[in-house]
Amino acid sequence: MPRVYRNHVSVVVSNLLTAVIILVLATSGMLGDPEVPIAQVIVLYSIVFLIAVPLTIVWWWRTTYTFTETEINIRVDTVFKRDKHISYSRLASVNVRRSVVDVVFGTSTLMFNVNSSVNSTEPEGSLRLRRAEADALREELSMRIFRTEMKVEEDLEVESLIDVSNLDVILHGIIGKPTYMLLFSSLMLIYAVAMLFLDNSGGFLTALMLFVLSELVPMARIILRYYNYRVYRNGDTITVESGLISQYRSSFNVNRVNSVRIRQPLIARLIGRSTLEAEVVGMANGESSPILCPLKRSSEVLDLARVLMPEYVFDQDGTRQPRSALIPMAVTQGLLSLAVVSTVIVLSMYCVPDDASSLVHPTLVSAGVLIPVLLLLHIPLAQRSRSIAFGGDTFMFVYGSYDLKTEFMLYDKIQTVRISAGPVQRVTGTSKCTVGMMSSSGVTSVTSGLFDRVVLDAVSDRVVGRIRDGSYDYRRYV
Amino acid sequence: MVDEFQVDERGFTSDGYRRLDPVCMRSMYLSNLLYLTLVLIASVSAVVFSPELFGDAESTGRLVVSLVALVVIVYLLAGPIVFYRRYRYRMDQDKLEIRRGIVTITHDMVPLERIHQVKVIRGPINRHYGLADVEVTTAGGTVTIQMLREDVAESIASSLNDIVVGILRERV
Numbered sequence: 001m002p003r004v005y006r007n008h009v010s011v012v013v014s015n016l017l018t019a020v021i022i023l024v025l026a027t028s029g030m031l032g033d034p035e036v037p038i039a040q041v042i043v044l045y046s047i048v049f050l051i052a053v054p055l056t057i058v059w060w061w062r063t064t065y066t067f068t069e070t071e072i073n074i075r076v077d078t079v080f081k082r083d084k085h086i087s088y089s090r091l092a093s094v095n096v097r098r099s100v101v102d103v104v105f106g107t108s109t110l111m112f113n114v115n116s117s118v119n120s121t122e123p124e125g126s127l128r129l130r131r132a133e134a135d136a137l138r139e140e141l142s143m144r145i146f147r148t149e150m151k152v153e154e155d156l157e158v159e160s161l162i163d164v165s166n167l168d169v170i171l172h173g174i175i176g177k178p179t180y181m182l183l184f185s186s187l188m189l190i191y192a193v194a195m196l197f198l199d200n201s202g203g204f205l206t207a208l209m210l211f212v213l214s215e216l217v218p219m220a221r222i223i224l225r226y227y228n229y230r231v232y233r234n235g236d237t238i239t240v241e242s243g244l245i246s247q248y249r250s251s252f253n254v255n256r257v258n259s260v261r262i263r264q265p266l267i268a269r270l271i272g273r274s275t276l277e278a279e280v281v282g283m284a285n286g287e288s289s290p291i292l293c294p295l296k297r298s299s300e301v302l303d304l305a306r307v308l309m310p311e312y313v314f315d316q317d318g319t320r321q322p323r324s325a326l327i328p329m330a331v332t333q334g335l336l337s338l339a340v341v342s343t344v345i346v347l348s349m350y351c352v353p354d355d356a357s358s359l360v361h362p363t364l365v366s367a368g369v370l371i372p373v374l375l376l377l378h379i380p381l382a383q384r385s386r387s388i389a390f391g392g393d394t395f396m397f398v399y400g401s402y403d404l405k406t407e408f409m410l411y412d413k414i415q416t417v418r419i420s421a422g423p424v425q426r427v428t429g430t431s432k433c434t435v436g437m438m439s440s441s442g443v444t445s446v447t448s449g450l451f452d453r454v455v456l457d458a459v460s461d462r463v464v465g466r467i468r469d470g471s472y473d474y475r476r477y478v
Numbered sequence: 479m480v481d482e483f484q485v486d487e488r489g490f491t492s493d494g495y496r497r498l499d500p501v502c503m504r505s506m507y508l509s510n511l512l513y514l515t516l517v518l519i520a521s522v523s524a525v526v527f528s529p530e531l532f533g534d535a536e537s538t539g540r541l542v543v544s545l546v547a548l549v550v551i552v553y554l555l556a557g558p559i560v561f562y563r564r565y566r567y568r569m570d571q572d573k574l575e576i577r578r579g580i581v582t583i584t585h586d587m588v589p590l591e592r593i594h595q596v597k598v599i600r601g602p603i604n605r606h607y608g609l610a611d612v613e614v615t616t617a618g619g620t621v622t623i624q625m626l627r628e629d630v631a632e633s634i635a636s637s638l639n640d641i642v643v644g645i646l647r648e649r650v
């Protein structure tokens with residue numbers, strides 16, 4: 001018997017609240033301008049708001065969610081009609097979010113994510129219900145998706161597989177991002193301070209704004225998102241819970257995971273820490289890859305990966321990048337360094353006006369020295385780390401140089417394989433391999449280091465070999 | 479030493495790859511001619527207006543523009559020949575493979591089991607020469623067999639569609 005749900009009425013409140021915030025922000029932006037008739041603008045915005053109220057109520061009332069034996073039917077019966085059918089077999093996960101509005105009204109928002117690379121960063125549908133009702137519906141849908149019974153009350157009692165303190169989460173927020181982003185935000189901070197000393201208020205504000213947007217905002221977002229972190233596995237279902245203000249609970253079946261990645265940004269690596277991430281199709285909760293463990297000691301992260309994802313992680317020393325790979329890397333980085341130095345020389349000689357700030361020449365010279373040094377340092381770092389290894393169901397690429405990534409990928413989830421070799425690589429008999437697969441945010445590709453062609457051919461041979469000999473069974477991943 | 483690009487009288491290499499029809503070079507030269515015109519207009523303009531563009535570095539600017547234009551022109555002229563000489567494709571019961579490249583040589587492999595969609599695309603220049611591309615879409619990206627003769631493209635697309643439909647039927 002189909003059951004019909006409608007969003008909790010608090011959806012109307014939160015939508016109207018969002019509209020009010022946007023209108024207030026738009027109005028406040030005009031306050032300083034004496035030419036704008038602010039009273040008329042407020043009247044106009046008030047009329048817009050009053051029109052929005054009945055429209056939002058009609059939209060809320062006429063949006064229904066029908067749960068049948070086989071699918072969810074989301075129907076919007078307003079002037080703009082929409083009729084969306086989501087088959088349970090396409091559902092990858094049903095996640096729960098509890099925002100401030102949810103906490104105030106005692107509701108939870110269910111987010112339905114499908115197993116697709118299209119629109120993967122947004123849920124296919126979301127439904128806000130009273131908390132108990134939402135929990136019951138989530139349990140029922142999880143039964144249909146994961147074919148195992150999941151009780152929300154039981155979930156709360158399950159112990160996390162790793163103890164992640166809030167201090168770990170804060171550290172993750174500060175140094176967990178890729179090094180190039182950290183470098184950019186540090187440079188912006190240095191530039192802002194320099195502009196402050198030079199009494200250049202325009203330059204100071206721009207640099208400060210870029211620092212806030214590139215460092216402080218993402219840091220705050222990560223801390224708010226991953227505070228009170230728990231991760232556990234129940235049968236084939238992995239659940240991640242976290243949140244400081246809004247609370248998130250994401251569950252996914254292990255067969256939806258395409259790859260597992262241990263990521264070590266440079267500074268984290270220097271203090272022996274790593275983070276564990278997974279590419280899960282249909283996670284669609286606003287993050288690029290679900291984090292299975294914020295920055296912790298590398299040994300603890302590896303132990304967690306072995307317990308949480310034993311299907312993916314294997315213990316095997318990989319084949320290291322051969323010494324012959326040094327030549328193409330040296331040529332590439334050498335040419336890039338030469339291009340940087342030439343650009344700096346040309347800029348210094350011809351493009352810097354005579355009345356330019358005294359900081360311009362020292363900045364250019366610093367860039368002309370520092371960037372080539374970083375480019376050349378990439379060679380030994382990459383050579384020392386990169387490797388490739390083959391397990392039973394998965395294979396591993398270790399790639400990167402300053403930031404290191406160890407990625408375990410299922411042969412059965414690989415969609416395309418590309419092996420490529422540039423002119424210098426061909427001379428030295430090396431190539432690189434790029435594999436394409438679905439990811440949490442759509443489509444992703446992972447590229448190996450430089451290896452002998454025969455070693456890399458094993459990737460496509462094993463992917464096709466498993467299809468040919470019947471080891472690949474699509475039903476495992478449905 | 480075996481030449482991996484050498485083909486027999488049936489048009490197959492020793493490891494079963496096929497090559498493109500030579501008419502594809504004409505299509506590439508025609509499209510390159512359009513790029514060449516743009517490059518020449520841009521370079522001549524840069525040289526003519528070099529005092530305004532480069533100021534004190536007029537001679538250096540002219541030299542850089544001329545060198546870049548020369549490299550691009552050589553690439554546009556020699557590219558089609560190298561592209562044709564190196565382009566190979568092969569399809570068997572399990573996979574589709576394409577080898578190609580002018581500077582960097584790539585070898586793409588797509589398991590047929592992963593294919594979601596097959597498209598035949600005919601651009602205006604290719605259509606003029608009776609050529610078409612076959613674009614194969616998977617959940618992890620697309621791969622294209624370029625500049626096939628139209629009948630060959632239709633035949634490959636039809637075979638791929640049959641295989642994909644067959645796989646889907648088996649699963650129902």
